[in-house]
Amino acid sequence: MSKIEHHIFKKNDPERKFNHFICENKFVKKIVIILCNILILAGLVTISIRNDIHETQLYVQENLNQIKNAMNTLAFRNQRYASTVTKAINDLKNQQLQALVTIHYYPKLKEFGFNRGIYPDNLLNGTLLGPGKPNKHIQNDTHIFALLDDLWAEQQHHSITYNYYYISHTLEYFYLSSKSNAINFNATREFFSSPKYKDQRSESQPVTSLYNGFYYTAPYLDFFSNRMVITIKSPVYNKDQVIGDIGVDIPVKSLLSSITLPNKLKSSLNLYLYDVNKKKRIDIFKGYNHTLLPSIQVYTRLSNNTLIHANISSTIFITFAVQILTFGLLILIALNYMNATLRKYKSQKQYYQLEAYTDQLTGLFNRRVLDTVIRKTLEENRKIDKPISMIVFDANDFKTINDTYGHDIGDLALKHISSTIDDMTRDSDICIRLGGDEFCIILPNADLEQALLMADRLELAIFSGYFCHYHIKVAISTGCTVIKPNENLYDALIRADKTLYKNKENKAENRKALQQQLNNYVFKSPPSFQKKE
Template sequence: MFNGSLIGPGFPNQLIQKDTHLFVVLDELWAEQQNHPIVYNYYYVSHALKYFYLSSKIPENQFNTTKEYFLTDFYNYQHSMSQQLNKLQKGMYYTYPYMDFFSHQKVITIKSPVYSNNEIVGDIGVDIPVKSLIKSITLPKKLKSSLNFYLYNINKNQKIEIYDGYSSHLLPPIPVHTHLNKQTLIFADISPWFFVSFAIKITILCISLLIIINYMNVVLKRHKFQKQRYQLEAYTDLLTGLFNRRVMDTIIKDIVTENNNKSQPTAIIIFDANDFKIINDTYGHNIGDLALKHISSTINDMTRDSDICIRLGGDEFCIVLPNANLEQALVMADRLELAIFSGYFCHYNIKISISTGCTVIEKNETLHNALVRADKILYRNKKNKAENKKALQRQLNNYIFKSPPKFPKEE
């Protein structure tokens, strides 16, 4: 221990050893980078026990390692708990160049928060001095001597020099840049004289760089597409292609909250298939699946792009209609019932009908309560349909099977 900090490889006391198992990893990294030309400073900061474990080539007497570090604004600004959530969700992030509190050098830090019980208890990271970045650029000497490297902060309109390879005011330099993050650009100013004298070599190099960048871009797009596909699959019902129940706690919840804040209505239509079990038992589950696909395709054809169509499970479906009132929902429900019953969906020439329940989510009402209310309306409508069907059947039976009328005999 050195004024509340651990410097370099060593054996911390038992209390700190119980705090984390990262010391062994840091010491192995420290040993590995001894022969590396770039001076990396690996470290772990414990926010809980307030200590700083550092593995570095720089002698310990060059570090201002006091316990007062944990009371400084620098500490409060640098730890992960002060960072934006989208940065932390990526698992690691890197900072804009800043003056290090300990080594008094301008560094870029790559950090990753350390969690315990879903809370950030520390940060593990590596400090890379800005001046040493140029050592990692392995280019021919002639090309290196024709380059200027610097970082540019878009928000602060600030330029940080990394390397000056040439200085010439006869011809303006050719700038090449890429985004380090949303706020930071890394620039490489190339001397035009180099293109004149080594046009062929530069062309080959640029083509190689473009191939690498294009390859990286293709890989990133592929990963992005795969991520989007996995997310879509997680929220999609495989049989019908509609959303599944998972959207209730994410997309739907956000839409309802936004509409409530804007005092705009959000209507819900819940419906299920009538006598769906009879179709499955009579014709088989394959025909039952065709019936569900017929219902889902009809829904897709008749709803707006802003409407969210969901298969709740089995033969139960739900449609969320943003900016729609109860009257509009009832009209949509009637149209759906008619359209679904009007079409045949398999070679047996059978039809399927649905029963619906409509409601509007009230202000400050939970989505769950609105769904329960719509569900009750659905089953009340279904019960009324069944009773009306039975009454009609009785009337038909009385008409068909009643005794023929008797006429008086002729004398």
């Protein structure tokens, strides 16, 4: 680290020292850059994937809630239908009414009903079926069938496929909301005696479910359609007794139609119902088959014993991660290129700045620093109330060296002086070549006594060294002063320069006096002694 860099770029603070260390050690610099890029890229990918997973979970959760809301809409509507039918039954219970339609008996099937494709259709829209021969009390219920037709025919727009039905527990029959062929139903007797029927009727449900007015069954295989369905049921009362149920059969596969998912997400999604009691999974939609990678799970509770689950494949997030990684890599390459260009620009700027403030021959500061670096140094020292000293010096008889040995030897003499100065001064000292053989040193935090001591050491060190093959030496004369508070720098420089020339004149007079003494001294031979004759 040169003293010029130390003063111009403030490389004495910890951050600059670290940057300087990194810049000087190319291997460490490359490792640090690679690690930083990896950390940035990893952070970018991690944050992006976390956000994408969170947003996808919320999106899928909203779609699952759409299924739940759609089914709840059907449930509340079904509850209203049950309340209407309950009121109608209680209003008609004491009335002797003529049957609205003829109820047929089918000997081959041993069942009764109507609108089953065997006899001409009647005016009712639904289908009646039940085991054995019809009971005479069923004739009165035909008025309920007409009411159900009106309720079920309400203008309804719904994304889920469903079928309404009314089941009478007392008379054991079904009234379905759509017309069906006889061949589709020929096992009603077995149904009313099956455990499934007993378990799903309202009387077998908890009081809390009946209090709500509706309840959901767990997914099951439908007795008639042979499809997996989930049913919403609402009880129908006569007085305080449950005499029947109005239900909505919803095919499990049709639940998918109530959600709006893009094809890309749908292909990475497995949707299913989960029966909590039986710990059984019933698939609604299967978008992927691989199970090696862990999946992201989202679910919502449809009822006490049924959950709607969605498993999101990790593949979609891995694909997204690769895209983010590629995008992030391109950004980092661009940023690193821009950073390298900027560093190159800054390096060139620093190089030109150093060149502007550097004397090319000696490597010391030139005169331009007087209005920049030194002014800042003076301001900093004045704030902390510390003295600043100045040493001005030049080479004695420098013209004689140039004239006698040539300018190349003169340049070596100047380099010898500058290198000695640079070696003997502190990092905080500012060494300047003012021009020719004139030099200046600014000593922050130094008084006059310390400056004089430094000047004597410099004179001795410079004169003691040889700088060329001619074995000649160069001597300097110095002038020291302390820069006064609020004093103009050039005034202090003039004062130090005057001291320099005064010291140079004193040295010249001393040399003349010494030479005179040498010239006046005569060596006399000892007297000769002759013999007397």
